[in-house]
Amino acid sequence: MPKKKSTRKTILKIHKILGLTTGLVVFIVSITGCLWVFKEEIESFYDDHKYVAPQDQEFLVASKIKEQAEKIIPNRTIHGVVYGKQHEAIEVVFYEAEPQIFYQSVFLNPYSGEFIKRIDNDSGFFGFVLKGHLRLWLPDAIGSRVVSYSVLMFLIILVSGLVLWWPRNNKNWKQRLKFDWNTKTRWKRKNFDLHTVVGFYIMSFGLILAFTGCVMAFNWFYFIAYKAAGGDNDPRFVIPESEQVIASTTKSNYEYDRLIPILKNKYKDAHSFELHYPENDTTSILVEVSNSKGLYYNMDYLFFDQYTLEEIETPSIYGKYKNARFADKVIRMNYDIHIGAIGGIVGKIIAFLVSLICASLPVSGILLWYGKQYKNKKKPKGRLIKDFY
Template sequence: MNETQKVHTQKAKKKKSIKDKARKIHLWTGLSTGLIVFIMAITGCCWVFKDEIKSFSHHYTTVKVQNKPFITATQAKVAAQKALPGKKIHGAVYGNKDQAIEVTFYEEKPKFYQSVFLNPYTGKVLHVEDHLSGFFAFVLRGHMYLWLPEAIGSRLTSYATLLFLAMVITGLILWYPRNKKNRKQRFRFIWKPTTGWKRKNFDLHTVVGFYISIFAFIFAFTGCVMAFNWFYFIAFKATGGTKAPQFIIPNSTVLKQAPKAQPMDELLPRLQASYPNAERFELHYPAADTASIYVEIFKTTGVYYNIDYRFYDQYTLKELSTPSIYGTYKDAVFADKLIRMNYDIHVGSIGGLPGKIIAFLASLVTASLPVTGFLMWWGRRKKKALPKDAQEKPDVVAV
């Protein structure tokens, strides 16, 4: 054997070694997390069009326009508190002239999350919605906790997402054919009338898996950003982030004697004048005497990344700055914007309706990969030999 042949042999052995390791990682991560990935992908499909579906059925969110001003933030708080006495108010959402005011209530322990919808002109209670019940609440619990206790379910879904990221990478390594002759059938289905179900299942896993891999990787990566603080921090710093990546609410200056008027009531008219084309304003009531009022200004329907977060002293309405990435969008740099886009990328809303359709279909197809991967593994256990039309040993084992 000459030197050239030795080099080729060593390269072939190295490639085989890499594929063997990738195959084992792919197999065992697939078998251990396949059911979890399936549930998360299916529930992800259902979640994508939540806002569109709810807009058809929630008629109490719209009202008849009247020629009078909206009730103030203080009046909205008082009216909503009567509907849910003793519960902690989080904020009030003011929309267009034909939209109800949504006052949100939230408590961490025990978990409580409800909204009171008010007529913006009279303060009349139109509806009380429990965000922890109903179809979409059920879907979200499945996606985030597998309908298990949160402490257990969140760990399972978080680490399954991280392992799924490894599965996508190892799947691509295994997908690459060992010889040129087999490359065509890794890009498209080449089925004959005599093609058996194992060959078809293998093609469904490999061909479909290849085309969906970029979307699967995005789902997994953005999921990891939300699931792990360390992953979030690394992703932020790796893209050049320098600000504080967490949400920071600056403090107000506590006055010895609070003013008799309610300064917060003057804030909405100011914001409406500054943002005439805003979709809605979410005013958050100060959680303590030292806290500031923070406002979220939504500029585009269906997305969150370009929200302006602004903070005001609750006594003087002086605007306060924050060292966080969550300030005004115009002041955000590339790393800030990328992190702020994470959720919108995850659900596809970053691309509008076409983006959501792509996310829905990609998530649905992703759910098929654990199924076809399991059938491949099960078929090999049942029968060692492959059909005649599938003599090449498949490179992908399971997802």
């Protein structure tokens, strides 16, 4: 028994130290996570710039789209061009990570190339939310590390919390599983139950959010998770080289102009196609085929020789979804699981509620710690709260 008590005290100490250290970070990351979950649904109320009157004609070819977009935002790198349905505008995404993030989109009429709207994706409400979620509005080199390690410690906090929650005897099971409040219940008791009972019920979902967050935050965590799931392919995103290399001076036209019409005919049920222009004379052309609106895991990543349009296979897990194995699918689902999109609107509601409750845990935990550390130890008039731990 003394050994068990000693172990429990050690776990309690770790739980408290990590909780106090990461409390503010977990609170901010959880609240911003709540807001990010419904980004697409909220933005749908003011996204008129994404739609055009459908016409019975082909979209402009990719080279013309590139030319038009570069007139609007010159001397910047085009990350990709998103081709949607007949009634949807074309989105040209500009992205540069260095020396500082430049992330903007230009929306064009797919039939005429007419400019519709320019948006700075790194600003506005959701830009603000994302910066808070990823780096606490601090410089990336500092903030992203603080968030990453805080989320990792939150995993430990949740596991240690379960150990501390576990009842010492059968009489306390009821107390651990539901609220038992009455008119005599003091605020300390209510706060205690909010931290422990609510924490228990959302712990499994909280572990999923924290785990998927760590997969995105740490390369080593990503590789371990993939290998633990039985993966044996290359888990990195690999863009293969074109099989033929032709000097740019002999290149008379842009072969990728023919690519999107071919793929539209082949993937008739696809939601959208995102074309990535080749970075140089040797890289292949990447096209991401979105098969479901709002989901990323089941996308097809296709690679084509930029001179012959011959399809090239990739050794990476990011290829055709039908070729993905179990471990590949698990890793590819990571982001969709993290935001709850994997379960549709119900999954997003669950992710929202879990993230919101996770934000309450450091608050109730700090109040619990404060009440024990700094309040005078007078015997309460109501029920005596025995040390939970």
